[in-house]
Amino acid sequence: MKLRVVFHTPSLRGGGAERVFALMANAMAARGHQVTLFTWNADGPNLALLSDQVQLVSLDMPIRGEGFGKAATLRGIWKSARYFRRTKPDAVFSAPEFANLTTALALVLSRSRARFFPTYHAANSLPSSNLGARIAIALSRIVAQRATRAVAVSAGVGRDLVARGLPASKIAVVHNPLPPAQPAKRDYPWHAAAQAMGDGPLIVTAGRLVQVKDHKTLLDAFARLASRRPARLAIFGEGPLESELRAYADQLGVSKRVLFPGYVNEPAAIYQAADLFVLTSTSEGFGNVLIEAMAHGVAVVSTNAPHGPREILADGRYGALVPVGDADALAAAIAETLDRPPPRELLMSRASDFSVETIAAQYEALLR
Structure with missing residues (x-):
């Protein structure tokens, strides 16, 4: 069955999660699904990996330093909710942790019925040593409630999620993919x-x-x-x-x-x-x-x-x-x-x- 599938990552900067989603978006499109890579900012080297079969949607939000800032993040959540309400996807994958939180909130605001697969790439990624982290842990309960399944990239990450309170029955361990083999095209x-x-x-x-x-x-x-x-x-x-x-x-x-x-x-x-x-x-x-x-x-x-x-x-x-x-x-x-x-x-x-x-x-x- 052909499904409308959205992969969401905040940017396409050089990182493991971003590369994985570009590869998976390509692969799912090749399997006949209608696939969109939805991002808040499409700048970054992983954009070059994207297949022509994948639709790219960017909110073109400016990145400041390593992130977007609090006010911009709230706008991004609202704009994401409007996007989900308008496009009505069947399934949404998100990564990394920041995107899992914002996507869960956007899906709730949009009243979307899409199946939701937050993907976790880091071990113990929500330490509770400061107020911001404790707020994020509280918000992570919304992610757990809204998730159809939580995808852990290793069994160890899956155990971390269980320790954080996610039911083991909701966790699927799916390793990251190996990029297709390609010889180097030029000298650097x-x-x-x-x-x-x-x-x-x-x-x-x-x-x-x-x-x-x-x-x-x-x-x-x-x-x-x-x-x-x-x-x-x-x-x-x-x-x-x-x-x-x-x-x-x-x-x-x-x-x-x-x-x-x-x-x-x-x-x-x-x-x-x-x-x-x-x-x-x-x-x-x-x-x-x-x-x-x-x-x-x-x-x-x-x-x-x-x-x-x-x-x-x-x-x-x-x-x-x-x-x-x-x-x-x-x-x-x-x-x-x-x-x-x-x-x-x-x-x-x-x-x-x-x-x-x-x-x-x-x-x-x-x-x-």
Whole structure:
């Protein structure tokens, strides 16, 4: 049955949830549904991923810093309610947490009868340490009441949702999809910059330059490694901590061996150049970058962050897991993996478990 399906994310900036929704919108449209990607601001690199089969609707609201501001958020909720009232979708998927809250409120205001699937990408994403977070927790009860099913991107995130009060019967665990394989289409300036750093394997990571990604521990581990063997490090991504991280690399004496190329919207270029991928998050609901690297046959090392990495790497079968924030253990795991990487075929086989086709079938099953 052809359904009117809306995927909503506030913006299309570079992030895991935004990339997942672009891929899922494409896949659901390819399966014959009438699909709309509804956003408050369509600017961002993930817009380039969207298929011509998917309708794009944007409220064109300006982003200030990392968000929209309180007054603009209230206007966005009201405009979203008007959109849902006018278009009468059969199903609405939303992400990340902020969008789950605003979408639930908009659906209630619009009196929409659409099935609602709030999607949770982060572990323990609503700490109760301040007034704003406590208000968000209270509002999350509206999300739980309005939701048809809550989609958790890992079993661990699902357990977090149960701990927060969502009924287990309302939670569906659906992992994030692996983007379709595409070879890198061109060389980037950072290719030459990486070669200019000298000899040694190229260690890479990719993600927002924010606290939760804990790039400082990666830099600490790299400094230990680089004192014993030639190596290079490339930290891909954008974010508010870039200048601080550059200064820290300089403080550690490794700045000439560390590259900050910014955000690259062609992940294949990163993985094709990499000898090893490292993820150092303190919390990671899933960990899309791990399966992307593995799909290219690149060995991975990850912190045992709650919750995705352990599930993806099957308790360490497909890549080393180290304690969060432990630079010594991370440096040792990187050295060990560089010397004895897992077979490429094993990594690529595991990554195929998360194909777009497999995950899209699970999304579609929710609609039944």
